[in-house]
Amino acid sequence: MDSKHLLKSEPTPKLTDIPPLGMDADSLHFDFRRYYNHTLGRDRYCRTPHYLYDSLALTLRDRLMERWKNTRFAHDESNCKRAHYLSLEFLMGRALGNAVLNLGLEEELTRALSDLGLEMEELAECEHDAGLGNGGLGRLAACFLDSCATLQLPVIGYGLRYRYGMFRQVLKNGEQVEEPDHWLRQGNPWEIERPEYTQRVKFGGRSEVKRGRDGSLGARWVDTHDVVAVPFDTPIPGFKNGTVNTLRLWSAMATEEFDLGEFNAGLYPEAVGAKNEAEKITMVLYPNDASESGKELRLRQQYFLASASLQDILQRWVNVEGINLEGFADKNCFQLNDTHPTIAVAELMRLLLDDQALTWDEAWEITTRTMAYTNHTLLPEALEKWPVRLFRQLLPRLLDIIYEINARFLGEVARKWPGDVDRLRRMSIIEEGPEPMVRMAYLAIIGSFSVNGVAELHSRLLREGLFKDFYELWPEKFNNKTNGVTPRRWLAYCNPQLRDLISETIGTGWISELSQLSRLSMHAEDPKFRRRWLEVKEQNKKHLARVVKSQCDIEFDPAALFDIQVKRIHEYKRQLLNVLHVIHLYDRLKRGDLADWTDRCVLIGGKAAPGYFMAKRIIKLINNVARVVNEDPEVDGRLKLAFFPNFRVSAMEFICPAADLSEQISTAGKEASGTGNMKFMMNGAITIGTLDGANIEIREEVGDENFFLFGLSAEEVEQTRSNYDPEAIIAGDEDLGRVMQLLKSGHFNQFAPGIFDPILRTLTSRNDPWLTLADFRSYIEAQKQAAAVFQDRDAWAKMSILNTACSGKFSTDRTMQQYSREIWGIDPVPAFPVE
Numbered sequence: 001m002d003s004k005h006l007l008k009s010e011p012t013p014k015l016t017d018i019p020p021l022g023m024d025a026d027s028l029h030f031d032f033r034r035y036y037n038h039t040l041g042r043d044r045y046c047r048t049p050h051y052l053y054d055s056l057a058l059t060l061r062d063r064l065m066e067r068w069k070n071t072r073f074a075h076d077e078s079n080c081k082r083a084h085y086l087s088l089e090f091l092m093g094r095a096l097g098n099a100v101l102n103l104g105l106e107e108e109l110t111r112a113l114s115d116l117g118l119e120m121e122e123l124a125e126c127e128h129d130a131g132l133g134n135g136g137l138g139r140l141a142a143c144f145l146d147s148c149a150t151l152q153l154p155v156i157g158y159g160l161r162y163r164y165g166m167f168r169q170v171l172k173n174g175e176q177v178e179e180p181d182h183w184l185r186q187g188n189p190w191e192i193e194r195p196e197y198t199q200r201v202k203f204g205g206r207s208e209v210k211r212g213r214d215g216s217l218g219a220r221w222v223d224t225h226d227v228v229a230v231p232f233d234t235p236i237p238g239f240k241n242g243t244v245n246t247l248r249l250w251s252a253m254a255t256e257e258f259d260l261g262e263f264n265a266g267l268y269p270e271a272v273g274a275k276n277e278a279e280k281i282t283m284v285l286y287p288n289d290a291s292e293s294g295k296e297l298r299l300r301q302q303y304f305l306a307s308a309s310l311q312d313i314l315q316r317w318v319n320v321e322g323i324n325l326e327g328f329a330d331k332n333c334f335q336l337n338d339t340h341p342t343i344a345v346a347e348l349m350r351l352l353l354d355d356q357a358l359t360w361d362e363a364w365e366i367t368t369r370t371m372a373y374t375n376h377t378l379l380p381e382a383l384e385k386w387p388v389r390l391f392r393q394l395l396p397r398l399l400d401i402i403y404e405i406n407a408r409f410l411g412e413v414a415r416k417w418p419g420d421v422d423r424l425r426r427m428s429i430i431e432e433g434p435e436p437m438v439r440m441a442y443l444a445i446i447g448s449f450s451v452n453g454v455a456e457l458h459s460r461l462l463r464e465g466l467f468k469d470f471y472e473l474w475p476e477k478f479n480n481k482t483n484g485v486t487p488r489r490w491l492a493y494c495n496p497q498l499r500d501l502i503s504e505t506i507g508t509g510w511i512s513e514l515s516q517l518s519r520l521s522m523h524a525e526d527p528k529f530r531r532r533w534l535e536v537k538e539q540n541k542k543h544l545a546r547v548v549k550s551q552c553d554i555e556f557d558p559a560a561l562f563d564i565q566v567k568r569i570h571e572y573k574r575q576l577l578n579v580l581h582v583i584h585l586y587d588r589l590k591r592g593d594l595a596d597w598t599d600r601c602v603l604i605g606g607k608a609a610p611g612y613f614m615a616k617r618i619i620k621l622i623n624n625v626a627r628v629v630n631e632d633p634e635v636d637g638r639l640k641l642a643f644f645p646n647f648r649v650s651a652m653e654f655i656c657p658a659a660d661l662s663e664q665i666s667t668a669g670k671e672a673s674g675t676g677n678m679k680f681m682m683n684g685a686i687t688i689g690t691l692d693g694a695n696i697e698i699r700e701e702v703g704d705e706n707f708f709l710f711g712l713s714a715e716e717v718e719q720t721r722s723n724y725d726p727e728a729i730i731a732g733d734e735d736l737g738r739v740m741q742l743l744k745s746g747h748f749n750q751f752a753p754g755i756f757d758p759i760l761r762t763l764t765s766r767n768d769p770w771l772t773l774a775d776f777r778s779y780i781e782a783q784k785q786a787a788a789v790f791q792d793r794d795a796w797a798k799m800s801i802l803n804t805a806c807s808g809k810f811s812t813d814r815t816m817q818q819y820s821r822e823i824w825g826i827d828p829v830p831a832f833p834v835e
């Protein structure tokens, strides 16, 4: 720590010994008014609710602050092992409602506010989502933090404080337009800046290498351009347990010297430009969810996170334990959220070798005992590779280290498989070719003691396919950790009516022990309980219908089947299959085929990566089909289709409680896990899905009779590819024939001929990687079955209740218990009580 930040004299304990804040309505009421009037200086003429929101956030933050400090003290004094979750994304969403729930303040706060004529929900709406992530991977990190705090696990999140989060999606003429998400514009009451923990990160320059007597590398990294990393901490409250953990996000700042040289040379604009260059690093989140960006700035972001975080952790170690790093690996571990922060493997080696003067073997021992890697995708286009050339330019010292890791590793492979040159080529960190590349996944596997996938099927496919060579070398590294979601945000907070019904029926223990939901099963037979269950769903559907009306100007009838698919738009997720089904239903209505008809409202939402042409064209198709279907008098309201704009965490909070049917229809073998599927299930939606990702485990838990299964299995998908003949499928299926004819005829693009040709071409290509038409028939049949069951309100209610009742496995509390016991080797540490 910088000595200029330290006081010369020890302050009296009186400075920090203060009584705890009241958790009653009167204390909250008093503090809220004090913030509004005295701190923010507003008066009765102020008409914007934002200052009311700020006053409330500050009132709550004070209560978090004292618990936060007590948690830190408890961790420090117990000298416990800690886990550090390194992630380029934390999709936190809003903090206020979650803080109220986890602090157990819902009742008292409602009283305090109602006395002032205010409602919490209205103030909560003022908060901008912290959208510092793309999709599942980023939201998973956020759910993990909630569960770690609730389980009182000493886990710290490390990420980047992007000034612009995930873009805002607006629709113009049915097409996606991106707008910047300046989420910090109105300030962020949930973060506190910690300049005292500032770090310095190096870029560029040269590496001067010299080999030591024991063969180890000694080196100096010189002539670097440094960037300063300033941490901002966000409190992560556990559920009613006094624990508040930390999410630490780094913000890039120019060093003071950075511009000085140029400034002195009279190049003032250039100096300020250089400052911008440094601060660009944390300016914006990359918005591609499932393909690597390949951009230099992205690699800068990754290294900035890895280096600042590791230096922070090592500095703490040295401050507390001194320079002896022997016990470091017993007290620390790092979880790499996909390959994005994997440069941490080489960076930890650099810090241990160059700064701490350890030998290679000592440093490698610490690295491989502390690093653990989670893979989130099998899609080849998402596997990160960086040009060696770029590494040499930007991180020359790290490239030296990667080469050395690779040389020693290939030696090990050669000893195990003498003469197997092809295996050496396959397993090398460096992919040879005209432009040699660094394969980040291989660096992650080689540098880690644990490699995990995120659902059973996904982990098996990693062992048998993508990482087969590595599995043969190190089977003991490989394991599965099926994803989950936090039941606090995704049931107790977002669905208060269902929460109250469940708690009235089985008590409140389920909120922190979700397997208790199984006690609902016996009530699934009770007609009165079923009626109340359906009443809650109906209320939630009415709420969603109001939002759809205001956002999309489309009327949803709450009595209809609410059929929902919300997730990033990607061809493998097959939003197109959903659209083909909607067109098929439309075609049935037009032909007067009303046999066993069920009214249906289909909602599709999600963002497309800005550079992903096909995904954007799929959005356009959804909107065009919606317009034709919704406006056709012959359809007469029996079928509705809406595209929900700007899908995000805070939207999912009212969407998932209102779903009847959850669409999880990816090509089998492509969706690593899925987590939206779990949110829907918890809230009593029934899944229509393929045997992909965690769908398989959802079906195992709930039983085949409470799940609408369709489609090829992952094995069948691979067998089908070689003789896939979509034209033959169309010829053999009249319904599909008519759907394709409608599309081809331009029925949905009367004034823009040809715009859907690219979509038609992939659907009818023998090389369509997503095999959409192969699953058409079985999808239509499963949909028909769902529609039929929906008519039988009692049968549907029972299935819905059983879905919630069987969702216990999909709590991140279970997931985090497994990570903590089977990977991290950490134990819970109770926080000191506030008193």
Ligand code: 21N
Pocket (backbone or CB within 6 Å): 134, 135, 136, 137, 138, 140, 286, 287, 288, 289, 290, 291, 292, 293, 294, 298, 338, 376, 377, 382, 454, 483, 671, 672, 673, 674, 675, 693
């Ligand atoms: C998801 F832009 N993986 S979101 C899985 F370069 N990867 O698809 C899902 F910066 N993102 O099945 C699973 O449930 C979820 O993870 C949680 O395990 C995701 C990768 C990504 C790639 C590049 C970039 C950003 C993100 C970018």
